[in-house]
Amino acid sequence: xxxxxxxxxxxxxxxxxxxxxxxxxxxxxxxxxxxxxxxxxxxxxxxxxxxxxxxxxxxxxxxxxxxxxxxxxxxxxxxxxxxxxxxxxxxxxxxxxxxxxxxxxxxxxxxxxxxxxxxxxxxxxxxxxxxxxxxxxxxxxxxxxxxxxxxxxxxxxxxxxxxxxxxxxxxxxxxxxxxxxxxxxxxxxxxxxxxxxxxxxxxxxxxxxxxxxxxxxxxxxxxxxxxxxxxxxxxxxxxxxxxxxxxxxxxxxxxxxxxxxxxxxxxxxxxxxxxxxxxxxxxxxx
Amino acid sequence: xxxxxxxxxxxxxxxxxxxxxxxxxxxxxxxxxxxxxxxxxxxxxxxxxxxxxxxxxxxxxxxxxxxxxxxxxxxxxxxxxxxxxxxxxxxxxxxxxxxxxxxxxxxxxxxxxxxxxxxxxxxxxxxxxxxxxxxxxxxxxxxxxxxxxxxxxxxxxxxxxxxxxxxxxxxxxxxxxxxxxxxxxxxxxxxxxxxxxxxxxxxxxxxxxxxxxxxxxxxxxxxxxxxxxxxxxxxxxxxxxxxxxxxxxxxxxxxxxxxxxxxxxxxxxxxxxxxxxxxxxxxxxxxxxxxxxx
Numbered sequence: 001x002x003x004x005x006x007x008x009x010x011x012x013x014x015x016x017x018x019x020x021x022x023x024x025x026x027x028x029x030x031x032x033x034x035x036x037x038x039x040x041x042x043x044x045x046x047x048x049x050x051x052x053x054x055x056x057x058x059x060x061x062x063x064x065x066x067x068x069x070x071x072x073x074x075x076x077x078x079x080x081x082x083x084x085x086x087x088x089x090x091x092x093x094x095x096x097x098x099x100x101x102x103x104x105x106x107x108x109x110x111x112x113x114x115x116x117x118x119x120x121x122x123x124x125x126x127x128x129x130x131x132x133x134x135x136x137x138x139x140x141x142x143x144x145x146x147x148x149x150x151x152x153x154x155x156x157x158x159x160x161x162x163x164x165x166x167x168x169x170x171x172x173x174x175x176x177x178x179x180x181x182x183x184x185x186x187x188x189x190x191x192x193x194x195x196x197x198x199x200x201x202x203x204x205x206x207x208x209x210x211x212x213x214x215x216x217x218x219x220x221x222x223x224x225x226x227x228x229x230x231x232x233x234x235x236x237x238x239x240x241x242x243x244x245x246x247x248x249x250x251x252x253x254x255x256x257x258x259x260x261x262x263x264x265x266x267x268x269x270x271x272x273x274x275x276x277x278x279x280x281x282x283x284x285x286x
Numbered sequence: 287x288x289x290x291x292x293x294x295x296x297x298x299x300x301x302x303x304x305x306x307x308x309x310x311x312x313x314x315x316x317x318x319x320x321x322x323x324x325x326x327x328x329x330x331x332x333x334x335x336x337x338x339x340x341x342x343x344x345x346x347x348x349x350x351x352x353x354x355x356x357x358x359x360x361x362x363x364x365x366x367x368x369x370x371x372x373x374x375x376x377x378x379x380x381x382x383x384x385x386x387x388x389x390x391x392x393x394x395x396x397x398x399x400x401x402x403x404x405x406x407x408x409x410x411x412x413x414x415x416x417x418x419x420x421x422x423x424x425x426x427x428x429x430x431x432x433x434x435x436x437x438x439x440x441x442x443x444x445x446x447x448x449x450x451x452x453x454x455x456x457x458x459x460x461x462x463x464x465x466x467x468x469x470x471x472x473x474x475x476x477x478x479x480x481x482x483x484x485x486x487x488x489x490x491x492x493x494x495x496x497x498x499x500x501x502x503x504x505x506x507x508x509x510x511x512x513x514x515x516x517x518x519x520x521x522x523x524x525x526x527x528x529x530x531x532x533x534x535x536x537x538x539x540x541x542x543x544x545x546x547x548x549x550x551x552x553x554x555x556x557x558x559x560x561x562x563x564x565x566x567x568x569x570x571x572x573x574x575x576x577x578x579x580x
Contacts, residue, residue: 017385025394031409031442032397038412050416097305104302108295116307123314125566127503129536130559133552134317134324137332142312156313159306188295192302217402219506220537235404239510242408250412257405264400272393279399280450 032261039064039258043251060251065259068252076256079237082147083216086233090154091211098159098207099200102166103192107178117167123160128220131157136224147231150222154215161282162207169203170196206278209271216264234260325552330545342553351526352554355535362433362531363501366440370497371490373441374448379478381449382456392453396446407510410439425512432512432529439507444500448493455489456482488573495569502562505533514538532558 038046040061041054049058069076105113139145139153173196181191219235228236238260241253268275295302320332325342329335346352377395381388398406414425414435425431459482467477483490508514514527514534530538536558539551 014383014385017380017383018387021380021385021387021391025391028394028398028442031413034413034416035409046412047415047419050412097309100302101306104295104299110296113303116303116310119315120310123310123318125563126314126318126559127533127562129505129533130555131314131317131321132537133540133548133555134320134332135313138312138317138320144312152309153313155306156309156311159310159314163306182294188298189301213400217400217405217506219402219404219509235402235506238408239404242510253408254412257408260405261401265397268397268400269393275400276392276396276450279447280454 035254035258035261038251039255041251041254043249046250046254064249064251064255067249068255068259074232074237074240076237076259079232079234080260082231083233086147086150086154086222087212087215089148090151090158090215091208093151093155094158094162094211095204095208097155098162099166099197099204100192101159102163103170103196105163106167106170117163120160120163123157124164128157132220132224135221139225145225145227147226150225153221153225154211157221158211158214161210165203165207165281166200169200173199203281205274206281209275209278210282213275321552322556324549325556326549328546328549330548338549342549343557345550346553346557349539349550349554350520350524351530352532352535352539354526354528355530355532358433358529359502359504359531362436362504363498366437366444366501367494367497369437369441370444370448371493374445374493375452375490377445377449378452378456379482382453392446392449395449398443399447401443403506404510406439406443407507410435410442411511426515429516429528432515436504436507436511436529439511440501440504443507444497448497451489451493451496452486455486459485491569491573495565495572499562499565502565503533504531505537508534509537532561 034050037052037054038050041049041058041064042060043064045052045054045058052058054060101116105117135153135157139150144150144153177199178191178195181195186195217235218233219239222231222233223236223239226232226236228240232240238253238256241256242248324332324335326337326339327335328338328341377391381392385391401409411425414431418424418427418431423431425435463481463485464477467481472480508529508531512529514530516529517525517527519525527535527538532554536551536554539547539554
């Protein structure tokens with residue numbers, strides 16, 4: 001009898017917890033919802049009626065989006081294109097070259113390898129402000145200041161974490177597989193690309209997701225390195241909406257913010273499992 | 287690696303290690319050491335830098351805006367650490383109790399992590415101003431609004447992240463230990479504090495240090511939410527931006543109109559690096575020690 005009672009109590013407790021969680025969940029998505037409703041609201045009402053639905057005279061239709069896309073002297077679609085270009089090429093470059101380097105470091109393990117490896121680990125604790133001035137000058141003088149060349153800067157500054165994660169993984173792969181390939185007549189290049197590379201896939205996904213999240217949202221590095229009048233990324237574009245025109249058109253800003261977070265949320269919903277796993281793996285970096 | 291493979295691989299050094307070494311030299315090693323050198327120099331352009339010893343460091347430590355930013359950042363890092371970790375742990379604990387829809391809640395709580403700092407800053411500045419404008423004020427008008435505003439923003443962003451790490455920790459607590467506690471008649475709270483929390487100590491260490499360094503390094507959110515405003519005017523005419531954190535203070539010292547202050551800014555950056563790296567090394571030492579004990 002008491003057992004049944006406690007079961008009922010347990011069930012009641014779980015229901016209450018579910019309700020509480022659901023309420024917190026709704027509160028949690030409110031900021032994103034407020035972006036959605038305000039992107040359809042006439043600008044003057046955004047500040048006075050932030051939390052009201054855009055009905056009646058407040059309804060702006062898609063005019064905020066049209067205005068936002070053509071705002072100022074820089075078209076939004078160009079920022080989106082540059083963001084995508086920089087994020088994808090940098091991530092591809094980082095995945096390819098740091099995994100190759102990590103394999104070499106783990107297998108050869110010479111003094112030079114150790115120096116590079118420990119410098120990489122060290123670079124993970126160095127904040128960007130430490131190198132931002134000298135890095136942007138160096139990038140300038142080497143003409144790495146365009147969206148086509150900035151991936152080299154990302155490869156350099158972002159190498160630390162991915163080398164660290166790849167070396168850790170390569171060390172867990174048994175040597176015998178590579179030795180077998182070598183006995184069968186594979187040279188190092190072929191061994192790497194047809195034997196090692198496929199085995200690295202899980203770490204590739206984790207590293208790739210961490211790099212994509214970092215580079216897509218990065219503001220200061222591209223802002224300091226790129227020529228802002230010619231090339232902008234989404235974060236720079238949004239920062240400039242406020243920066244350069246005395247009063248801000250909040251409606252148009254919210255429309256652009258909505259446009260820029262839609263791809264992120266779609267990406268998240270599709271690769272949710274990998275993203276959460278990748279983040280958990282990256283957190284343990286120390 | 288023994289024999290068979292090492293030597294042929296070494297001949298491919300330029301292909302495997304070359305690109306990363308070159309990019310790493312350009313993107314990190316050279317800027318880092320040049321930065322350390324320049325912190326001892328007076329310069330407007332790098333090529334006419336003049337060595338002046340420790341003067342930049344003295345100027346940095348005497349700068350009231352830098353000292354204010356340091357204490358403000360330290361306070362912010364501590365307060366945000368407490369809130370984020372307690373709430374993140376609570377969320378993880380509740381979601382591992384087998385409540386229906388746990389996966390959905392986890393997805394929602396983690397989602398803000400994917401939104402960039404600049405965008406987050408503008409979303410929340412709209413929300414806070416929407417509330418505060420009813421009382422005829424704004425987040426830019428008072429330091430305490432800026433402080434708590436940034437705390438709320440960071441909680442919203444980071445709780446989900448810490449929750450993920452805590453969930454991984456909680457799932458590794460041995461089932462039989464919990465079972466034993468139950469059989470011995472321990473209450474829920476006793477089990478939580480005597481069995482669960484000691485078992486997730488590694489996760490707690492990681493999350494504590496992670497939120498501490500995140501707090502110290504914060505830049506984008508700070509820039510977009512308040513940009514350091516409001517400021518107070520000093521008796522000597524200079525002003526202190528009251529919500530300006532360390533990273534933003536260094537940035538403003540580098541890129542303000544006074545081009546003579548670049549050396550001081552670089553010295554501040556070196557001090558900032560020592561502070562952040564110190565926290566990182568403390569974490570490493572601490573985790574190592576625990577690993578040995580276990």
